[in-house]
Every structure is written in C-alpha cells, then in structure tokens.
Amino acid sequence: MNWTKVDFQMFVGVDGIGLFKYRCSQSVQPAPIGCTDWPILPGLPPGSLVSSCLVSCWSAMFVWVPGEHFGDEFGKISKIRKVPALRDGDFCLAESVAIMLYLAEKFQTPDRWFPADLRLRSRVNEYLSWQHSAIRMHGSKMLWMRLMIPKIMGIDVPKEKMDGALEDLNASLTLIEENFLQDRPFIVGDQMSLADLVAIVEIMQPLGAGLDVFEGRPKLSAWRDRVQASIGKDLFDEAHRGILGAQDSMKQLDPSKLELFKPKILRLFF
C-alpha cells in the first residue's frame, strides 16, 4: 500500500471513526495506527492519533482529535470547531451532512448514495434537512438524560421531563416509519442512500443509554436489518461498538473529569 499520497483527511472524534469508515464506503481496510508512522502535517492538532483507510477508490487519513479543546489551530480546519471535519488540499469543510454530500459528488460514489435524479436527490435532502431538529435532537437527548446527566450531575432527570423527551422521540420514530419509509425498503426507494445512513446512526443513539427503540417497531427493525445487510454486518457492528458500549464506558469514567459539561447541561435541560 502506497500511503505517500492521501486524497483527503478526515478529522473525527474517537467515536466518529467507525462512522466515517462506513459512511465512505463498504469496503474498508484499516492500516496501522500511530503518530510516528506519519509525517507531521501542518495544522494537525497536537496529540492526534492517525489512522488510514483504503476506502474503495480513494485513500483517506482519519485523524482522531482529542476531545478536550478545539482551539484556534483546529478552528482553521473546522470553522465550527466540531468534529467531523474534512480537509481536501486547501479546502476545509465542517458539518457531517455537508461532508458526505461533498464526498459523494467529488469522488463519484455509486449513484444510490446521493442519486443524480433530482427528485430522488430531493427526497434525500428532505430527510437530511428534517432530521436535524427531529430524530437527531431527540435521540441525543435520550443519551444525555439517561446516561450523561445522572453520571455528571449525580441526579436523575425528573420524570416529567423524561416522559416529554420520550414522547418526542417516539413521534420522530413514528414519522420515520410512516412518512419517510412507508412501504419502501429504504427511505428513497429500493436502495440504501445517505438518508438511511444518517438515519441509522441517529436512531442507534438511544441504544447507548439502554433504550431499545426497535422494540415494538417491526417496520423499523426490518429496515435496520436491511441497512445492516447493505453496509455489511462487520462494518455496521464495528461502527456501533462505541455507542453500544457507552453504558460500560460511562461506569469507568471519573465524573470529576466531566465537570466542564455542567454549565451546558444546566443551560439545555434545566
């Protein structure tokens, strides 16, 4: 494998690496991890771990960014100071949805990911737009309320707030089943697209907090199985290992290290 030429770099958090491996392609061959194997690239945050993947027809370098601070250096790569971020030559891009659309377009991924047909493409855009303030928000909220807040604040979220959040999550899941999926195998049609990819990772979030969103939802479960088969079970499982192991990981974390989240929690949830 010749690694001297890299097509682009992807900056991810520790839990993002699997996500981006399978967002890019279905056939991924990980290469050895280690800072010392790589030349120091300008703009790389200090202490980053670097991994690389041969991803179908291009090579991507995955850079694991330490979570404590996204300072000015990283701000040159990700203007919103969040992961994931992409650097392709001089071009830097943030926001996972934008990154995926860019990759699909620039690197000519198979048509079904982001169809050239404008109406099918619009269906993908419609889902990608809706999900920000719906399933993405509601799924993540579950993780915060059931896992992070009890760990960090040492209290349980009041039942009323929890019930409200659960109701919102259920409404989003129902809309996905009845409006976005309906009788189709996937959101846009017969084949998996970026819409299904973005959907599955957000729907899996609450599982990290021990909430089985698939229980009592046979249509959603069947769709998940199809998505898993389409991606490939190994890749799917690897991508979700982090989130599914979240409860165990949290048990081992020292709550005092998570103090910096307290103001954000108070602001958002109380």
Next chain:
Amino acid sequence: MATGREVQLYLDLLSQPCRAVHILLTRTKIPHRVHSVALRKGEHRTSEFSKLNPMQKVPVLVDGGFILRESDAILKYLATTFDIPEHWYPWQPERRARVDEYTAWHHSNTRPHAAKVFMLEVLLPAQLGVPVDRRRLDRALSDLDVTLERLESMFLRRQPFLCGDDITVADLLAVCELMQPLGSGRDILKDRPQLRRWRSRVQSAVGESFDDAHAVLFAVRDRHRARL
C-alpha cells in the same frame, strides 16, 4: 423550462422558511402559485393539509405530482431544476459544499435561537394571553447572541455573503430567520454593524421580493406596537 409549468407552493409568510422560498421564487421569476395556509388558524393541522405534509408544516412544494417538504430541500430543488442564476446554489463541489455546510448548521443554530425569541415575545403571549417570561427570554437572547457572534466570525467573516462573493440560498434562510424577532419590534442586529451590512446587501440583491415577503411580519410588528 416547460411552458405552462407552474409550481404550487403552500405557505404562510409569517413563517421564516416560507419567506426564504417565496423570495427565491419571486426574485428569479419561477412560475408559481401560492396557496395560503394560515398557521394562526390551525390550517396546517387539517386532515387535508396533512395529506400533503404529515409533519404538518409549511412550506410544501408541489411540482406536477411531486410533493416536497423542508425549505432547505425545496430551495435546492428549485435552484437545480429551473434555469436560474447558478450562484444561488453553485454546481462546483467546493462552492456547493459551503452552502450545504451553512444550511446544515442553520437547523441547529440560527433557526431555533432566532425563532425562540419571537415565540417568547410574540407568539406565546398572543396565544396564551400571558406576559412574557423574562427569564426564558433573557436566556434565549443570550443564546441568540452567541449564534450571531458565530455567524459573523465563522461564516460571514470578510465575505460579502455567508458562503462567498455571491448571494446563495443560505443567505435567504439566514436573513429570514434573523428578521423574525422584528415581529415584536426587536432588531437583533442593531448592535452588529457587520451583520447589518450583510442584511442590506441581501436586501439589495433580492430587491422588492424582500419587502413583499416580509409584509405580513411588518404588519404583526405594527399590531404589536399598537397593543403596547
């Protein structure tokens, strides 16, 4: 563009995303017909409208048999389907990605934070007949301030428009959200000259489409002032 083709648009101009779509349609002269859906009368919750959009939201676009929801998707569909100037949603991947980057960020930042101020100052008091919840409003204004700071430092910077030298659909989405608090007479850009200059550039670029789209909001502002 096929002759006689006219897209149907279901909207309420009190809604920010509806205004963004309306401005694009009128500015670029895409043939269209507007169907009014009065949110304050609950017309979006009727079973008839729900057939068009089970999410019970506006805007909704109908082009022949094709129904599309979500202003983000609608704007991009219009820009790529009709023969309008390319700058609205550029074809070149890097320039297009800039627009996609903003529209993604918009959903979790500009939209909720600006809308909340309007909701707390105008909608809730009008609907529930209660005074403004000052504590929540102060918090909302503080969150909005952070968003405005980010808009300036992360997106606008030294550019004329959010995504570069030309106006795009991103600017339409943003400006319509930032206009909304004007419904209570509040100009959230009054202490932000950089964003004010951007807003003026957007207004110049879209011409009379801007005031046409905002007439309803201005009327709400005038009624709100009369009540005080």
